[in-house]
Amino acid sequence: MTSFRFSDALLWSALLIPFAAPQALAQAYPNKPIRLVLPYAPGGATDFIGRTLAQHLGDTIGQTVIAENRTGSGGIPGTDYVARAAPDGYTIVMMDPAIAINPTLLPSLPFDTFKDLQVVSRVNSAPLVLVASPTLPVKTYDEFVAYAKANPGKLNFSSAGIGTSPHLASELFIQRAGISAVHVPYRGIGQSYTDMMSGKISFAFSSFAGALPFTADNRVRPLAVSSLKRGAIYADVPTVDEAGMKGFEVDLWYVILAPAAVPADTVGKLNAALVKALALPEVKAAFAKIGAEPVSSTPQAGTAFLKSEYEKWRKVILDANLQQK
Amino acid sequence: MDVFANLTIGFGVALTAQNLLYCFTGVFLGTLVGVLPGIGPVTTVAMLLPISFTLPPVSAMIMLAGIYYGAQYGGSTTAILVNIPGExxxxxxxxxGHQMARQGRAGPxxxxxAIGSFFAGCVATxxxxxxxxxxxxxxxxxxxxxxxSLMVCGLIAAVVLARGSVVKAIGMVVLGLLLGLVGNDIxxxxxxFTFGARGLADGIEFVALSMAIYGIAEVAYNLEKKAGQADVMSRIGRVWPAWADIRHCIPSILRGTALGTLLGVLPGGGxxxxxxxxxxxxxxxxxxxxTFGHGDIRGVAAPESANNAGAQTSFIPMLTLGIPSNPTMAMMIGAMMIxxxxxxxxxxxxxPELFWGIIASMWIGNLMLVVLNLPLVGMWVKLLRIPYRLLFPAIIGFxxxxxxxxNGNASDVLVMAFFAIFGYLCLKLDCEPAPLILGFVLGPLMEENLRRTLLIxxxxxxxxxxxxxSLGFLIVSALLLVVVAAPAIRRKREEALQE
Amino acid sequence: MNIRAPKDFWSGLMFIAFAAVAMLAARGYSLGGAGKMGPGYFPMLLGGVLALIGAILVGRSFVIDGERVGRLHLFPLCVIAFGVCLFGVLLEPLGLVIALIVVVLVSALASRESRPVEAGVLALALAAFSVGVFVYALRLPLPVWPALLS
Incomplete structure (x- = not known):
């Protein structure tokens, strides 16, 4: 079809030869920008927390920290990318409870949470709030539980998809309260508020940021928060624990993870810089805007925390028979 | 009337030098990313979100809003020039639009x-x-x-818009619905349908699919023409639409604006x-x-007016209810919360200064867009003078x-290569891609809402x-079906009578 | 029997092929009932409808006259698709500059009118432009140079 001359072929191949680039010199860590992978879509809570943290971590570690979105379902592609990255401490990831949920929920993961990754530090703690439709004849947590028990199988609850923290929080709540209700998944809790206002959805566990616009003018009712202690936001709403379900705690936490083979002294440097960044008042103020609180930890305490979360959700998932085949 | 008092507050806010600058930055960036393939308003808003935290809230929102509706303007430029829909x-x-460009009428x-979008934007605001x-x-x-039910109605409308065979159009809609289901079921x-490929876990990327079946398949189709024939586009006629063109389009712009204003209010696919x-x-x-499908100017005026009117009114659920109608709006809600x-x-x-300030800025932003874009038309049209042998590798590269x-995902590029071949076959078989795209976008939404309805x-x-x-939409769908089927039935009967 | 409408015939076959793949794959997903639809319900339904439409097209193509399929020119198509695949494979290990130059040069081969020197200049210019706009101005996370070198 194409008439081809040998001289042309030579020219083509000459053009296809790649060229070289300057080689980076080895110096003490960190001597080049660090990439903080955010495995969820831009614009959400993960993105905000991650970008705020990246900015301040850059100051405390003395190197630019670039926040990079690598999105994909359940944060798996982003986490997998870091699990396989060079173990030099220049590629780290911030993950949410999905990292503790997915090993039980999904039949297979491309990485092993505990073998391929290590915790550098915890990042924050952010409770959820139990909200109910204004069409239900209930005003308080107690009335709600009583109503739900009197109407088994009639209520619907929404979530941001199967196996997400808001979903599992509701499952845990249902299991412990002895209620039966139907799970209706949405692409995000935000989408479900219209249906909650009209009464098609009866209740949900939502992040503070997601619920505030709707509870501010009572278009949906806040009934209880999922932390053990009340915080600054929803200070007049009881915790589920004090309202009667002892020890009920669900947290939308984040942790920073690095590839498992990163040497201990590098992890130590990263951890020290993270602890310093998380203690900054600016960080505290920024996190507070979406109802989160900075929490730092040692790598060991972070690992122990991750294990306990894994055990907690494993039980909920197995009891509700949610695991994928 | 209250409205005037409110608008006075709004323009007072939007007309300050600082806010004018942010509005301009927003619409300029929006136009730019609308023209560049793959980078939509979502990516841009996400990139500018951290900067916006340091601005006063009104300025931040004015800028982010500008990016959003500016990108709607920019998206049509590549659609017309090189057959790549940005959105x-x-x-x-x-x-x-692209047919017009091929006939040397890219300018009009x-x-x-631009004119239709401007008018629609003003009315919607x-x-x-x-x-x-x-x-x-x-x-x-x-x-x-x-x-x-709305989606059923929309899909049937997609069949009506098809140029050729109705059966094929229905087939393409259904195939689009199926392709839309690839990936995680929420x-x-x-x-x-991931066939073990991790890259497909989140479904087929819209940008990859649309660039493949529109952009790349079109390039392959053009290349097979004999030398010189492919350069038809470089025959440039007039740069501006004639007054007769504009007058011809006025009713279409009005209808498009009305429809866009109403449907834009609905979150999700509106x-x-x-x-x-x-x-x-x-x-x-x-x-x-x-004449539709062969470069009818009304076929550009109406949908462009509709999508810009929709872009403006999609702010309504966000501003008044706090409900995000699309991912960009979700991010703007995040920005407001922060x-x-x-x-x-x-x-x-x-x-009120925030609410009315944003609304007043939309009007100013639309004016800026039209002032910014109309002179650019001449430049874009000149772009088509570039010989096709240089233009097409650049299209492929972009x-x-x-x-x-x-998504920063290499497998999306491979998916694009696969669908380029598919798109080429569709071109050869006269299977139109537009119904497929509509089905693709609506497929998951339709299934979700069906299952959600039945769960509840x-x-x-x-x-x-x-x-x-819901019943209303189903009745309209049934009527549309009759409208589609009627000519075919009549033709059959005539054939039967002749025999 | 003669195929009287080849475009319809082949379109129908294409739909049937997609429907077959969809329905075979959907066998593995549970169907569920109306109240709690499983992940296989909607795909099965759509697959069935698509197969039916394909069958109508094929059947009709023996009865009603229609257009012939134009000649397929597979060379430019395959060259371009190959170039695109190369970009996908090369981008992460070798970076944007090399991957872009490769895809531009390879796809230039698809046209008889391309000239090597001109294509080379175009490739370099596009690489410079893209690095400037996408990497520096828009700060997209794209690797610019080979991973081994940075």
Missing amino acids: ASSVVTTID ALGIA LLICVAAPPLAAIALNFGPAEYF NSGVRR ALLAAFGAYTLEKKVARHPR HGISPGPRVMTDR CCIGAFAV SRGDPMVFVEEPI
Whole structure:
């Protein structure tokens, strides 16, 4: 079809030869920008927390920290990318409870949470709030539980998809309260508020940021928060624990993870810089805007925390028979 | 009237030098990213979100809003020039817009798109001023059953807009629906049709699919023409639309604006359905519908007006209810939260300077866009003078970067290569891609809403006809089907009589 | 029997092929009932409808006259698709500059009118432009140079 001359072929191949680039010199860590992978879509809570943290971590570690979105379902592609990255401490990831949920929920993961990754530090703690439709004849947590028990199988609850923290929080709540209700998944809790206002959805566990616009003018009712202690936001709403379900705690936490083979002294440097960044008042103020609180930890305490979360959700998932085949 | 007092507050805020600058930055960036493939408003807003935290809330929102509707303008430019729709809603624009470009009428196509968008933007903004709360109430009345029926209606409209065989168009819609289901099922978490490929877990990327079947397949199709024939586009006629063109389009712009304004209010697919619906409507009311698909300027004017009107009114549910109608809006809600503002009905009363300032800025932004874009038309048209042998490798290169950049995922590029081959076969077989794209975008939404409706009704399908709005859409769908089928039936009968 | 409408015939076959793949794959997903639809319900339904439409097209193509399929020119198509695949494979290990130059040069081969020197200049210019716009101005996370070198 194409008439081809040998001289042309030579020219083509000459053009296809790649060229070289300057080689980076080895110096003490960190001597080049660090990439903080955010495995969820831009614009959400993960993105905000991650970008705020990246900015301040850059100051405390003395190197630019670039926040990079690598999105994909359940944060798996982003986490997998870091699990396989060079173990030099220049590629780290911030993950949410999905990292503790997915090993039980999904039949297979491309990485092993505990073998391929290590915790550098915890990042924050952010409770959820139990909200109910204004069409239900209930005003308080107690009335709600009583109503739900009197109407088994009639209520619907929404979530941001199967196996997400808001979903599992509701499952845990249902299991412990002895209620039966139907799970209706949405692409995000935000989408479900219209249906909650009209009464098609009866209740949900939502992040503070997601619920505030709707509870501010009572278009949906806040009934209880999922932390053990009340915080600054929803200070007049009881915790589920004090309202009667002892020890009920669900947290939308984040942790920073690095590839498992990163040497201990590098992890130590990263951890020290993270602890310093998380203690900054600016960080505290920024996190507070979406109802989160900075929490730092040692790598060991972070690992122990991750294990306990894994055990907690494993039980909920197995009891509700949610695991994928 | 209150509206004037409110608008005075609004313009007072929007006309300060600082806010004018941010508005301009927003619409300029929006136009730029709308033109570049793969980078949409979502990516841009995400990149600028951190900067916006340091600005006063009103300026931040004005800038982010500008990016959003500016990108709607920019998206039609590539749709017309090189047949690559930047956004799902400019898919319809490619049908007649690119045909016009091939006939050397790229200038009038771009011009009418800008004029139609400007008019639609102004009207929609005015409507937000006077009727935001009642329009917001429409969105509140839409539950899963209503959305499902609306989508049925939209898909049938897509069949009507097809140029050739109705059966093939239905086939393409259904195939699009199936392609839309690839990836994680949110109801069960099961991964469907991924065939073990992790890159498909989140489904087929829209940008990769649309660039493949429009952009790349089109290039392959053009290359097989004999030398010189492919350069038809470089024959440039006039740069501006003639007055006769504009007058010819006025009714289309009006209808497109009306439809876009109404459907834009609905979260999820509203603006997209508006563009498809407006095109279908034009084709149905036109005296000579056969000119559609062959470079009819009304086929550009109506959907462009509709998608820009929809882009403006999609702010209504966000500003008045706090409900995000699309991912960009979700991010803007995030931005407001971070500034300590809870979006919802109280924004209007608690922060009137913010609410009315944003609305006034939209009007100013639309004016800026038209001033910015009309002179650019001349430049864009000159771009087509570049010989095709230089233009097409550049198109392929940009498509590749775009497909990768959306998710930073190399497998999206491979998906694009696969669908380029598929798209070429469709071109050869006269299977139109527009119904496929609509099905693709609506497929997951349709399934979700169907399953959601039946979960909530505990399996009773009667809800679809018991809810009045849902029933209305189903009746319209049935009527549309009759309209589609009638000419075919009549023809059959005539054939039978002749025999 | 003669195929009287080849375009319809082949379109129908294409639909049937997609439907077959969809329905075979959907066998593995549970169907569920109306109240709690499984992940296989909607795909099965759509697959069935698509197969039916394909069958109608094929059947009709023996009865009604229609257009012939134009000649397929697979060379430019395959060259371009190959170039795109190369970009996908090369981008992460070798970076944007090399991957872009490769895809531009390879796809230039698809046209008889391309000239090597001109294509080379175009490739370099596009690479410079893309690095400037996408990497520096828009700050997209794209690797610019080979991973081994940075």
